[in-house]
Structures are given as C-alpha cells and as structure tokens.
Amino acid sequence: MxxxxxxxxxxxxxxxxxxxxxxxxxxxxxxxxxxxxxxxxxxxxxxxxxxxxxxxxxxxxxxxxxxxxxxxxxxxxxxxxxxxxxxxxxxxxxxxxxxxxxxxxxxxxxxxxxxxxxxxxxxxxxxxxAVYGLPELHRREIAGARLVANPGCYPTGAILAIAPLLSYGLIEPNTIYVDAKSGTSGAGATPTSFTHHPECGSNVRPYNVFAHRHVPEIEQELSALCGKEVSVAFSPHLVPIVRGILTSVYANAEPGVSEQDIYRAYLDLYEVEPFVRILEPGELPNLSAVVGSNFCDIGFVYDREKRVVAAFSAIDNLTKGASGQAVQNMNIMYGLGETEGLLFPGLWP
Ligand SMILES: NC(=O)c1ccc[n+]([C@@H]2O[C@H](COP(=O)([O-])OP(=O)(O)OC[C@H]3O[C@@H](n4cnc5c(N)ncnc54)[C@H](OP(=O)(O)O)[C@@H]3O)[C@@H](O)[C@H]2O)c1
The missing domain is CATH 3.40.50.720 (NAD(P)-binding Rossmann-like Domain)
Incomplete structure (x- = not known):
C-alpha cells in the first residue's frame, strides 16, 4: 500500500x-x-x-x-x-x-x-x-499488472450483464443478442455530423449493426469465461442523451432454468462487488440512477415458458465505462481501497 x-x-x-x-x-x-x-x-x-x-x-x-x-x-x-x-x-x-x-x-x-x-x-x-481491466473478472491480475487495458464502454455493460448467465451455464451460448443505447459523449470531444445536435438531438438510430469494433472484445472475454467460443449479435444505437449506456441482452435459457437460478447466479458473482448492484427479479435499471457514478445496475426478466431471459445493465460510459473503472483499476494496482475516490452516487433524477 x-x-x-x-x-x-x-x-x-x-x-x-x-x-x-x-x-x-x-x-x-x-x-x-x-x-x-x-x-x-x-x-x-x-x-x-x-x-x-x-x-x-x-x-x-x-x-x-x-x-x-x-x-x-x-x-x-x-x-x-x-x-x-x-x-x-x-x-x-x-x-x-x-x-x-x-x-x-x-x-x-x-x-x-x-x-x-x-x-x-x-x-x-x-x-x-496487458491485463483486461474489468475488476469483476480480473482483479488478481490487475493488482500485479504493468499495463492495464481498460475495457470499452459497450463491452463493460454487455460483459457484466452476460457473465453470470454464461459462467453458471444458464443460457445457450450461441443465442446471445445485445442491443445497446449510448449517449453522445461515447464518441469523444471532436464534433462529427453523427453527433451533431440537430441530427441527433431528437433522434434515435442504430449504427454498425453486427459490425461494431467492440464485438471481438465482448466475445474474447465471454469465450475465456466459459471456455468455449461465444458469439454475440450486437446492435448499438445512438440516443439523444449525453452520458449513459443502457444494454439489453436477450438469450435462450437452458432447459430447467428457474428465475431463482438466474438471480442466484447474479448474486453469487457480484455480491461482493462494490460497483455492481443487482436488482430484484423483475426490477429494471434506470440510467439516471447510475449516470455520474461508477455503478453498474443490473436487472432481469425471465419468461420460463418461452425460456427467454432479458437482462439489462445501466452504466455511465464515461465512468464505469471508462474513467471510473480506470481509477478503480489504479486503486487495485496500488493496494488502495478499491472504492477510494469513487463512492459517489448517480445524479438522479
Ligand atoms: N468517450 C467514451 O465514452 C469512452 C469510453 C471508453 C473508452 N474510450 C476511449 O478512451 C479514449 C479517449 O476517448 P475520449 O472520448 O476521451 O476522446 P476525446 O474526447 O476525443 O479526447 C482525446 C484526447 O486524446 C488526446 N490526443 C489525441 N491525439 C493525441 C496524440 N497524438 N498525442 C497525445 N494526445 C493525443 C487529445 O488531446 P489534445 O488536446 O492533445 O489534442 C484529447 O485530450 C479513446 O481511445 C476512446 O475510444 C472512450
């Protein structure tokens, strides 16, 4: 320390x-x-x-x-x-x-x-x-790393939502569909026509569907986690907000999976995590509850008859999706309290 x-x-x-x-x-x-x-x-x-x-x-x-x-x-x-x-x-x-x-x-x-x-x-x-800097999956390696590759914003939201479902074998790995909605700060400070206010201020649009650069990153981490090739269909959208990513994940559940199995998997993986908050089954996350904070809120809904899981994560792309997570990694690397400097709530409402 x-x-x-x-x-x-x-x-x-x-x-x-x-x-x-x-x-x-x-x-x-x-x-x-x-x-x-x-x-x-x-x-x-x-x-x-x-x-x-x-x-x-x-x-x-x-x-x-x-x-x-x-x-x-x-x-x-x-x-x-x-x-x-x-x-x-x-x-x-x-x-x-x-x-x-x-x-x-x-x-x-x-x-x-x-x-x-x-x-x-x-x-x-x-x-x-280089160590992939998602503390919830790689904390031990981050502690000793000289070089941490801080995760992308979309991958942070997607991997955190999907990891428990895959690592506890609750979903079919080749049925994962991810739809994510991001604010415009995700594109950085240099103005472009894509993020120009008159063109996106009252607009919602998908882009780079199935072809976004973050797909290989999501697949790399999820494949390593469950020991087999995982492929993800990923569809990002630009929405007229400045900060935040709401990620919606849909997948087919394995036969026999119950709502409690899913809830337990999320709690097991994240109960000790200082920045992942698991909502009650059926309760859904709000972007406003996490924007401005380093928290990732995760909720899910399960239709047992159809065997479909819908999981949702909410993060601030600039905080848990980038700089907050980077400071979390620094805290781990230097043996500081992991939450040092980071325990501030979101900006609700
Ligand atoms: N925005 C997000 O939500 C987000 C989330 C996760 C990860 N990231 C990643 O984080 C990185 C930064 O993103 P950002 O959104 O902060 O971008 P940004 O707003 O465009 O800022 C880029 C910064 O990089 C500096 N820079 C550019 N070219 C440079 C060079 N050749 N040498 C030294 N400095 C240089 C610029 O400084 P000068 O003043 O010197 O030009 C500027 O401060 C990117 O790789 C991005 O993909 C972004």
Missing part, C-alpha cells in the same frame, strides 16, 4: 480525460503530477475543463515522456487508439505503470486487432502482458 500515487493524465482535454480528472481531483491518495494537451499547453486545466475550476490547478503540457517519467509513477492514457500504442511502451520502459483507456491493448490477437481497427499494431509484444 502506498500513501500517494503520482499520476499523469495523457489526453486531459478530452471527455474521458476530463472525467478522470473530475475523480482524481478529490481522490485523497492521488497527486495529479502531469496532464497533457498539445493545443492547450500552457493553460490551466480548468480553462479547458470548466468543471475543474477551483479544484485542480495543474497546467497542461505537451506529451514529454522524460518529464512524465520524472514526475509520475502511473499514467492514464485517455488517448485515441493508435496513439496509446506509441506512448505506452516508452512509459513502461521508464518504469511507469500504465492504464490505457483506448482499444490498443484489449484484444489478445494482433490479427483480430488489425482486422477490426484497420491499422498495423506497432507494439504486439505488449498484447500478451
């Missing part, structure tokens, strides 16, 4: 960078020793992230690996994929521990990564070492 962790946030001007700093600014065991933005270098961080005014005075700087290594022991990479894989190796070489929020180190297979992201991986040697 350490008294204080000196951290660097690379990508402090972005949405996940801003969310990291929102959490780290009041974390009693953290000093933010370095924060980067290339175009905003020289400004106080709150000039770019207005919610931090009066809470954090750090000055934004360019990315300088030597300086980061002098001042920090842990680096969060809140940077786009392809950028993280150019920075992470240099930091690790200089003795830092790295938590990467991008997709660069999440997939174990370089082939799958290159097919999915349509770029060459510049550092495949770190793929094997």
């Amino acid at each position: 350490v008294d204080e962790v000196r951290v660097a946030v690379i990508g402090a001007s972005g949405y996940t960078g801003g969310e990291l700093l929102r959490i780290l600014a009041t974390h009693s065991k953290v000093e933010v020793a370095y924060a980067t933005s290339r175009p905003h270098a020289g400004k106080k961080v709150w000039e770019v992230q207005p919610h931090l005014r009066g809470l954090l005075d750090v000055v934004l700087e360019d990315v300088d690996v030597e300086k980061i290594a002098e001042r920090a022991e842990c680096a969060f990479l809140a940077t786009p994929h392809t950028v993280s894989m150019t920075i992470a190796p240099d930091l690790i070489e200089r003795g830092l521990r790295v938590i990467d929020l991008s997709a660069d180190f999440r997939l174990k297979s370089v082939k799958v990564y290159e097919r999915c992201y349509k770029v060459k991986h510049s550092c495949p040697r770190l793929l094997e070492e």
Whole structure:
C-alpha cells in the first residue's frame, strides 16, 4: 500500500480525460503530477475543463515522456487508439505503470486487432502482458499488472450483464443478442455530423449493426469465461442523451432454468462487488440512477415458458465505462481501497 500515487493524465482535454480528472481531483491518495494537451499547453486545466475550476490547478503540457517519467509513477492514457500504442511502451520502459483507456491493448490477437481497427499494431509484444481491466473478472491480475487495458464502454455493460448467465451455464451460448443505447459523449470531444445536435438531438438510430469494433472484445472475454467460443449479435444505437449506456441482452435459457437460478447466479458473482448492484427479479435499471457514478445496475426478466431471459445493465460510459473503472483499476494496482475516490452516487433524477 502506498500513501500517494503520482499520476499523469495523457489526453486531459478530452471527455474521458476530463472525467478522470473530475475523480482524481478529490481522490485523497492521488497527486495529479502531469496532464497533457498539445493545443492547450500552457493553460490551466480548468480553462479547458470548466468543471475543474477551483479544484485542480495543474497546467497542461505537451506529451514529454522524460518529464512524465520524472514526475509520475502511473499514467492514464485517455488517448485515441493508435496513439496509446506509441506512448505506452516508452512509459513502461521508464518504469511507469500504465492504464490505457483506448482499444490498443484489449484484444489478445494482433490479427483480430488489425482486422477490426484497420491499422498495423506497432507494439504486439505488449498484447500478451496487458491485463483486461474489468475488476469483476480480473482483479488478481490487475493488482500485479504493468499495463492495464481498460475495457470499452459497450463491452463493460454487455460483459457484466452476460457473465453470470454464461459462467453458471444458464443460457445457450450461441443465442446471445445485445442491443445497446449510448449517449453522445461515447464518441469523444471532436464534433462529427453523427453527433451533431440537430441530427441527433431528437433522434434515435442504430449504427454498425453486427459490425461494431467492440464485438471481438465482448466475445474474447465471454469465450475465456466459459471456455468455449461465444458469439454475440450486437446492435448499438445512438440516443439523444449525453452520458449513459443502457444494454439489453436477450438469450435462450437452458432447459430447467428457474428465475431463482438466474438471480442466484447474479448474486453469487457480484455480491461482493462494490460497483455492481443487482436488482430484484423483475426490477429494471434506470440510467439516471447510475449516470455520474461508477455503478453498474443490473436487472432481469425471465419468461420460463418461452425460456427467454432479458437482462439489462445501466452504466455511465464515461465512468464505469471508462474513467471510473480506470481509477478503480489504479486503486487495485496500488493496494488502495478499491472504492477510494469513487463512492459517489448517480445524479438522479
Ligand atoms: N468517450 C467514451 O465514452 C469512452 C469510453 C471508453 C473508452 N474510450 C476511449 O478512451 C479514449 C479517449 O476517448 P475520449 O472520448 O476521451 O476522446 P476525446 O474526447 O476525443 O479526447 C482525446 C484526447 O486524446 C488526446 N490526443 C489525441 N491525439 C493525441 C496524440 N497524438 N498525442 C497525445 N494526445 C493525443 C487529445 O488531446 P489534445 O488536446 O492533445 O489534442 C484529447 O485530450 C479513446 O481511445 C476512446 O475510444 C472512450
């Protein structure tokens, strides 16, 4: 256990960078020793992230690996994929521990990564070492990791909802249909026509159906969990909210499964988890109860006659789906209390 962790946030001007700093600014065991933005270098961080005014005075700087290594022991990479894989190796070489929020180190297979992201991986040697940072499944490995690949936002919601059903053998693994609805902050701070308010503010639309980049990540983790190939049909939607992902999962139950079997599986896997809240059978989660928090709320409905399970998870994509989970991972890596700096409720209503 350490008294204080000196951290660097690379990508402090972005949405996940801003969310990291929102959490780290009041974390009693953290000093933010370095924060980067290339175009905003020289400004106080709150000039770019207005919610931090009066809470954090750090000055934004360019990315300088030597300086980061002098001042920090842990680096969060809140940077786009392809950028993280150019920075992470240099930091690790200089003795830092790295938590990467991008997709660069999440997939174990370089082939799958290159097919999915349509770029060459510049550092495949770190793929094997990287630990997938979902504490509910990999807490022990995270504790000893030099490089944590923080999960994607959709995979966090989907894997947490599906894992108990699969690991207790309650559903047929090849009948999993996932429909997820995300707010616009999931696309990051750079405006695009897809997230432009007039085009999405009163709109709901599916996109990348069955072809989203998060599918291999979901399948990798679920397959590892149940020891056989799992395939998932995944259909994401953009909805006119800023934060939050509501994930709906449908699957065929194995013969003989009861509602209590399903409820017990969720409780067994998550009873001790500080950030997963299991609702009573038939009770359904609300996004507003988790937005702004690191919680994942899960509920389910079971039709025994039709043998269909519907499971629902709600997370904040920027918190449990990104930066809150990254801080949870840091707490585990440094032997701090896992909930340190993270036990704040959602913004209901
Ligand atoms: N948004 C979400 O809900 C979410 C959820 C889970 C995971 N993620 C992942 O987290 C990462 C960050 O996402 P975001 O939504 O925060 O993106 P964002 O708002 O677009 O921010 C990206 C950040 O990366 C920095 N950056 C870009 N290119 C860089 C480079 N070549 N060198 C150094 N810094 C660079 C930018 O800083 P400058 O000021 O220097 O340009 C900016 O601060 C992405 O990989 C994303 O896939 C996002």
